[in-house]
Amino acid sequence: MKRFTELYHELDATTRTTLKVEALERYFREAPPADAVWALWFLSGRRAKRAVNTTLLRSWVAEETGLPLWMVEACYAEVGDLAETLALLLPRAEGGTELPLREVAAERVLALRDLEDEEKRNVVVDSWNRFGTRERLVWHKLITGGFRVGAGRKLVTRALARAAELPPAVVAHRITGQWDPTPDSWERIVRPEDAEGSAARPYPFLLAHPLNDGPDELGALEDWQVEWKWDGIRAQLLHRGGEFLLWSRGEELVTHQFPELQELAPVLPDGLVLDGEVLAWRDGEPLPFGALQRRLGRKKVGETLRTEVPVVFQAYDVLERDGEDLRSRPQAERRALLEEVVEVVSSTPLAPPNLLKVSPRVEASGWAALGALREGARDRGVEGFMLKRRDGEYAVGRPRGLWWKWKVDPLELDAVLIYAQQGHGRRAGLYTDYTFGVWRGEELVPVAKAYTGLTDKQIRTLDRWIRRNTRERFGPVRSVEPEQVFQLAFDGIRTSSRHKSGVALRFPRMARWRQEKAASEATTLEEVEALLARYGDGD
Amino acid sequence: MSDLVQVAEDGLYCPAGDFHIDPWRGVERAVVTHAHADHARWGSEHYLASASGEAILRERLGDISLETLDWAETRRIGEVIVSLHPAGHVRGSAQVRLERDGEVWVVTGDYKVHPDPVAEAFEVVRCHTLVSECTFGLPVYRWPEPEGVYQAIDDWWRENREAGRTSVLFAYALGKAQHVLAAVDASAGPLLAHGAVQKMNEAHRRAGVELPETRYADTEAAKETRGEALVIAPPSSGGRPGWMKKFGRPSTAFASGWMRVRGRRRRRSADRGFVLSDHADWDGILQVVRESGAERVGLTHGKTEPMVRWLRENGWDAWSLPTRYEGEADVDEGAVDEEVEAPEGTEAPGS
Numbered sequence A: 001m002k003r004f005t006e007l008y009h010e011l012d013a014t015t016r017t018t019l020k021v022e023a024l025e026r027y028f029r030e031a032p033p034a035d036a037v038w039a040l041w042f043l044s045g046r047r048a049k050r051a052v053n054t055t056l057l058r059s060w061v062a063e064e065t066g067l068p069l070w071m072v073e074a075c076y077a078e079v080g081d082l083a084e085t086l087a088l089l090l091p092r093a094e095g096g097t098e099l100p101l102r103e104v105a106a107e108r109v110l111a112l113r114d115l116e117d118e119e120k121r122n123v124v125v126d127s128w129n130r131f132g133t134r135e136r137l138v139w140h141k142l143i144t145g146g147f148r149v150g151a152g153r154k155l156v157t158r159a160l161a162r163a164a165e166l167p168p169a170v171v172a173h174r175i176t177g178q179w180d181p182t183p184d185s186w187e188r189i190v191r192p193e194d195a196e197g198s199a200a201r202p203y204p205f206l207l208a209h210p211l212n213d214g215p216d217e218l219g220a221l222e223d224w225q226v227e228w229k230w231d232g233i234r235a236q237l238l239h240r241g242g243e244f245l246l247w248s249r250g251e252e253l254v255t256h257q258f259p260e261l262q263e264l265a266p267v268l269p270d271g272l273v274l275d276g277e278v279l280a281w282r283d284g285e286p287l288p289f290g291a292l293q294r295r296l297g298r299k300k301v302g303e304t305l306r307t308e309v310p311v312v313f314q315a316y317d318v319l320e321r322d323g324e325d326l327r328s329r330p331q332a333e334r335r336a337l338l339e340e341v342v343e344v345v346s347s348t349p350l351a352p353p354n355l356l357k358v359s360p361r362v363e364a365s366g367w368a369a370l371g372a373l374r375e376g377a378r379d380r381g382v383e384g385f386m387l388k389r390r391d392g393e394y395a396v397g398r399p400r401g402l403w404w405k406w407k408v409d410p411l412e413l414d415a416v417l418i419y420a421q422q423g424h425g426r427r428a429g430l431y432t433d434y435t436f437g438v439w440r441g442e443e444l445v446p447v448a449k450a451y452t453g454l455t456d457k458q459i460r461t462l463d464r465w466i467r468r469n470t471r472e473r474f475g476p477v478r479s480v481e482p483e484q485v486f487q488l489a490f491d492g493i494r495t496s497s498r499h500k501s502g503v504a505l506r507f508p509r510m511a512r513w514r515q516e517k518a519a520s521e522a523t524t525l526e527e528v529e530a531l532l533a534r535y536g537d538g539d
Numbered sequence B: 001m002s003d004l005v006q007v008a009e010d011g012l013y014c015p016a017g018d019f020h021i022d023p024w025r026g027v028e029r030a031v032v033t034h035a036h037a038d039h040a041r042w043g044s045e046h047y048l049a050s051a052s053g054e055a056i057l058r059e060r061l062g063d064i065s066l067e068t069l070d071w072a073e074t075r076r077i078g079e080v081i082v083s084l085h086p087a088g089h090v091r092g093s094a095q096v097r098l099e100r101d102g103e104v105w106v107v108t109g110d111y112k113v114h115p116d117p118v119a120e121a122f123e124v125v126r127c128h129t130l131v132s133e134c135t136f137g138l139p140v141y142r143w144p145e146p147e148g149v150y151q152a153i154d155d156w157w158r159e160n161r162e163a164g165r166t167s168v169l170f171a172y173a174l175g176k177a178q179h180v181l182a183a184v185d186a187s188a189g190p191l192l193a194h195g196a197v198q199k200m201n202e203a204h205r206r207a208g209v210e211l212p213e214t215r216y217a218d219t220e221a222a223k224e225t226r227g228e229a230l231v232i233a234p235p236s237s238g239g240r241p242g243w244m245k246k247f248g249r250p251s252t253a254f255a256s257g258w259m260r261v262r263g264r265r266r267r268r269s270a271d272r273g274f275v276l277s278d279h280a281d282w283d284g285i286l287q288v289v290r291e292s293g294a295e296r297v298g299l300t301h302g303k304t305e306p307m308v309r310w311l312r313e314n315g316w317d318a319w320s321l322p323t324r325y326e327g328e329a330d331v332d333e334g335a336v337d338e339e340v341e342a343p344e345g346t347e348a349p350g351s
C-alpha cells in the first residue's frame, strides 16, 4: 500500500506526461506482481462498484472525529474532494500500513460491497487506524470509486510496455478485455513476446508529410499513386491465426467499436494485414466525420447506431499476405496485390457486401489537371489527395518523400482542450466556451478560444466530461484534464503579443472532436509557427 | 455599557478611547497590529504600534506620526488602558489588549501559535472577550510540525542542487520570506531574494533580526548561482515569465497554509507546495479561545460561519465581525499578506 500511495501522489502532483510515465514505469518494475496487477487493474479504469455509501462514510468520519456532520459538509465544500476532505479531517497519522496493496484491495475495497453496514463500519474504522493520512486519501478514492490519477489507459500502457520491455501494442492487446487481478494475469500480461503476442501486433503506421509547397518538386505525376485523402479513422485490419483485430493509429484496439467489420473475418484469408481507413459510408458516399464520431469511445455500439452510421473499411495498402511481410515491396506492387486480395474476398460466396473497399486511384493527365480536381475535394467529402511514391516501400514512421498529404485547406490544427467556461443564453449552465492549447515542450500554451462547431449532443457530452474532469476552478472558468483533442479550423493566422502562444487565429472553430487522438499527438507550437511563417497575415 | 470594540465604517473602533484598530482607511488615531497591507493603511493622523515592529512598519508607511509600546507596556487612551502582546504572526505583530473598569477585550490581529524563528512567540492573554482572526477556521486546516516542513524545504533544495536546477520558493515578502530564510540551512548554498523580499529583509535587520545573507536576485546573480541558489520571491513573480526567465528552468515551490489542500496546491501550478503558515490553524484558534478564558468570541477574516456555529454549539457566545479589506491602489506588493486572501483565480487562464 505504501508504494502504491507514493505512486498515486507522484501522479497527482505533476501534469507532465513524461514524469507520470516514469513514475508508473518505476512502480511496475519494482512492485511485487501480486500488487502490481491490482494497481494495473485500478489504473486501467476498473473500480469497486458501490463499495461504501459516501453518506455513511461522512457520518462515520463525523462520529470518529467528534465533529458535527454539518462541519464535515462545510469542509467538503471548502476542499472540493470528498476523499481528501475525509483524510484531512481524521487525526493526523504520519506513518503507514505494512499491508500490501493486494490485501487492501481484496479485503478492504472489493470485500466491502458484500458486508452489512455495521461490518463495513468496522473495516473502515480499522483501516483508518492502520493507515497514514496519505494512504487514507488513496484508499478513500478506491472505496468511493473516484479513483482517477490523470493517467489514462494510454499512459499506463506506455509505462507498462517500458517496464515489461514489450511493444505498447502487445501490452494494449493483453490488457484489453476481462481479466482478474491475479499474479497469473500479471504473468500473462508481462511475459515476453511470443507468437501469440506478435500475431496481435499491427505494423508501425507509415505516416504522410503535409505537402505545403505544392507538387512542383515531386517530378512526374506517373511516379506517383494518387488517392483521395479520406476523412476517417486510420486503422490496420489484422487477420491472423483466426483472430480479427482492428488497430487505430494510436495503437488502440478499436475492434469492438465496429462490430460489423468483424463479419469480414470468415471470408478473409489468414495472415493478412491491410492498412486503410474506417469510414462512415452510405449510398456510395462517405458521411461527414461527425457521423463517424458518434461511433467512437463507446463501450457498446447498439443496433440503431449501426443502422444510422454504417461503416466500411476502405483499404489502401496490404502489408502482409499469407503471413508474408510485404512492406519492402514497392508501392505499385503492393497496390496490385491489394486489388487482388480484395477482389478475391469480395467474390467469395457469402462475403458480406459493402464492408471492404479499395480506395480508388485518382487519374489525371498532369499536375495541373490534378490541381483542378483538388478544388472539388470538399464536395466529395475528402480532404485532398494522398500522393504515394510508386517505387516506395512501406517504411516505419514519417520518412520524407514516400507519402504526401496534399490537403485542400491547410489551416487546421489539432489542439487540446484546457479551459472551459459556461455559456450564456441558450447555452447557460453548459460549458460551451473553450480554450485550446498546443504543445510547447511539455506544456500546453493557449492558442485559441472557440465556441462553435459542435452539435448540441456533443456539447452535452463534453459538458459532462468537463464536470467530471475538472482540475481547477477560477470563478466561472474550469481547467480540465488535458485529454480531449479537437481539430480547429481557422481562416487566418497572425502574430500576437497578447497571446501566450505568440499567435492569434482568425475565426477558429471546432472542425471535429478527435476522440481517437491522444493529447500527446496534438499540434506543437513549432508546427503552428510553421503555419504562421507560411500563411501569416502579417500584423 | 457599550462594547469596547465595535465595527464602524472604517473598521474596528473603540468608542471609549476614540481610536481604531487596523482601520481600513486613514483615521485620527490608529492602533496597528502589524505592517501587512490589510492591517496597516496609509493616511491616519497618529499611529500606535509595537516597538519591535517599528522598522518594518516605517518601511511600509514611511514618515508617519508613530508612537510605540514595548510588549505589555500600558498606555491610557480615554477611558481605556491599552497594551500590546506578541501575536507570533510576523516580527513585531501584536495582539491589542483593552481594559476598562476591569473588563478586558483582546483583539488578536493575525496570529499563530506554532513557533517561528523570526516572530516573537505568541502569548496567551486572559480576557472576557476575544476578537480572533479566522483565516483558517476549518478543521481541515491543521498544520504539520514546522521542523518537518523546514526539513522538507532543505531536502527539496538539495535535490534541485543535485539536479543542477535553481530553486525558487514563493513566499510572502513580509514575514513568510524571513521565516523561511531563518529556518533553512543557509550554509547549504547561496540565498537570493527578489527586490520586494530584499527590502523587507533589510527592515528586519534594522529591527535587530538576524537573517542569513541574501543577495539581490538580478540577472547576474541568477547566472552566477544557477543550479545552486535558493531564491525567495513573492508569489506574484511566478506569473511573470520575464522575471523567472533568468533562472533557466527552476524548480518552483510555494509555502503557504493553503497548500494543505491539493486543489489549491494545483492552482498555484508550482512543482511543490509546503504547508507553512503564519496564521493559526483550527487547533490553534481553539487553543487560544480556550486558554484566553474568554466567554465571548468574535471572529473576523476568512470563512467565519463554521467557527461561529461550532463555538456556539460548544457553549461560547460567538459572533462574526465583517471584514472589509479589499486590495487597493496604494498596496505595495511587498507588504500584502496574501495568505489572508484565498488564492481564487490568481492565475486567470491566458487568452
Ligand SMILES: [Zn+2]
Binding pocket: B034, B036, B039, B089, B110, B337
Ligand atoms: Zn498579516
